[in-house]
Amino acid sequence: GQQLNQSPQSMFIQEGEDVSMNCTSSSIFNTWLWYKQDPGEGPVLLIALYKAGELTSNGRLTAQFGITRKDSFLNISASIPSDVGIYFCAGQTHGSARQLTFGSGTQLTVLP
């Protein structure tokens, strides 16, 4: 089945620094989604990408849908303490009954 490789697995950064994480796939996705999950909570949608090459921003977050349709990255600028959490990428293909394939997650820790 499809697999998503998400990296890095974890990150420790200083408050104010920029962060970048990415996902790569062995096969093509038609939609890429980025979620954030806080401990004991469900994932919250951050950004949705629908077209290859698309670059979308949501506040301090920017994500891009790779041209090859096999990758996506998420950047967080000027990190703040509330950015702490686990970030997941998720991909979807046509005809997959809208099922999402999730990356393994990136645990982000922001140090004051």
Added chain:
Amino acid sequence: GAVVSQHPSRVICKSGTSVKIECRSLDFQATTMFWYRQFPKQSLMLMATSNEGSKATYEQGVEKDKFLINHASLTLSTLTVTSAHPEDSSFYICSATHRGRGSLGAEAFFGQGTRLTVV
């Protein structure tokens, strides 16, 4: 944004009993709902896909007789863990896809999750 409410958020039950978890889309109609299981520090693992008015589709390795899913309306899906055992203890999360939202209605919105502990 679309809101998905999951209840209960935490439940402790005795081994051998059954537990029902509800997933409701509060302000939209969900054509499809999904149920996931998540182990500590791991990603979400899809258990089953639920379409309103039809039988759920279970992923390989998920026992349909143990994890009963009912999707009686466009706003409610339930997951019942039958004859629960300690190894069923986990974090269960539902998600719902908004009919017509997004390019392909792809955006999935998640419930808050349910922490199940079987003792």
